[in-house]
Amino acid sequence: MLKVDAGGGDQLAVAVLVQYRMATTEQLHLLIAPGVRIEQTRRRLVKLRGEGLIDRVTLPQAGRTRVWFVTQYGAQVAAEWPELRHWQPSRTVADRTAARLRVGHTLTVTETGLAFVQDARRRGDVCRPLDWIPEVYHPLGSGQAVIPDALLYYRRGAEGDEDGTMLRAFVEVDRATMGPERLAAKISAYARLHQYVPAPPPGARHRRAGQEPAREDWRRRYPLFPRLLFILDGTGPAGVDTRIHALHATARQPEHAAFLRDVPVLAASMTDLLRHGPAASIWRPVHGPGHRVSWTHSRHP
Template sequence: MSDVDAGGGDRLALAVLTQYRMATTEQMHRVIAPGVRIEQTRRRLGKLRDEGLVDRITLPRAGRMRAWFPTAYGVQIASEWPELRGRRPPKTVSDPTAARLRVGHTLTVTETALVFLENARRRGELCRPLDWIPEVYHPIGGGEAVIPDALMYYRRGREGGAGAMLRAFVEVDRATMGPERLAAKLTAYARLHRYIPTPPGRHRLAIGQEPALEEWRRHYPLFPRLLFVLDGTGPAGITTRITALRTAAADPALAGFLRDVPAMAAALADLRNHGPSEPVWHPVQDPDSTVAWSQPYPHL
């Protein structure tokens, strides 16, 4: 058995890689130990690799950059820890071939997480590394599900003081799908918003029986905000994708959902340059305006 539990830093590193799926050395350093020299992070990752808990690939077109991922053994160890226990088993990238096939999108999702983590640190707000949870499964009936790129927990306000807990579903789009497919995600989230599961063998309410609630209410006091983070294209491509979201948002069938749930889009470049708490987000109903993602719920 590995002695990974003996070192809090080792444990956090393996937990982050298990949850995030993949990260470069520099990304791991920024997530787990930004206050120390990056050589310490390299040594930590090397130690975990020697123990068979993580592995790496080298990205030939990125200055020989290394991307790290957990092995199947590492996932097995980390999944037993309380902070990860009970979560749906991750889609692991536990071998180099699988890692190479998923590296582009997965590293962009990790970079998006860092935008929020580092913003919280600067502002004295609260968003810890494990408050970013990729690929949380949400059924919508008929064997279908909504699986956001990440579910994020973020507490607004100074750490230790009063503040509001915010939740967001985050969809990261690298222009690898057409604008219409991106916009169709709005419809999927609207289905999740209204989905009420039918218990097996029950087709109608008995007299005096309380009506069933939407599935999402079992997990969240409010439906999480919906954030589209756009990357992989220039400004014109970003505009095209925001326009597609606006067109989809005009569907009367989505009016109730978008009245109750803030949905907005922003370029990853703008989040890096200005910070995600700044008014750089375009509401899907009114993309000519910009707002802060964390403004009071529920309406824009």
């Protein structure tokens, strides 16, 4: 799990914008400094903008909401911080035009991450702002990859609690901009990632007797394959049900049986997530959508 201390709130504000791509003033305030007045956060952002580290766009259709993003200069500064060693510069929102084009989906993903961070604070668990990492690249070979909307690190239990449990999840936030079948196809992509073993480099020697066999690529990063969470937004309850039924139909395909045995795959509506919190029993397992469970208690067998 990641933690930014050096440099105080200024560094954390820039680091969050680097990692999340974009956030509104209120989202940033709740992520980095919920214990102070929002006016202090506004002053901090104005100062960082004056220093050329961040910039903003204004959304007139949303009550002139200000949306912040890191500048190229801010990205260059942040690239030196060890907390952001996983960050990929190519995914930075570098100017106002790019920010306006990406704002809808990106702010929804930011709001989702904020929900997990706030829920952890309420429950005494550990999920810091930088434990929500958007768009982590996972190769599948032949130029293909799985890129979840976010990778979540979440620890049940207080800091230093030896009995705490580390949870990881791939998170897909669907705003109903694609059809149910395309959404459900993401299960197939994650099933491929679950079994993907990189090919040996050209010219590599054949495996000798007693040498360990090649392993799935995800094992280099994770002790267990992360849970897969679908968060459904942009429709009413009927649309959510339609999308969950499409996920269920894909999950029933025989080629996904091994993946579903090893990895919890759950879906919930954004409305329920924001109303009840991520830890509530709002999640519907895609293999049995008639049930509702908590994602933190849905465990690998």
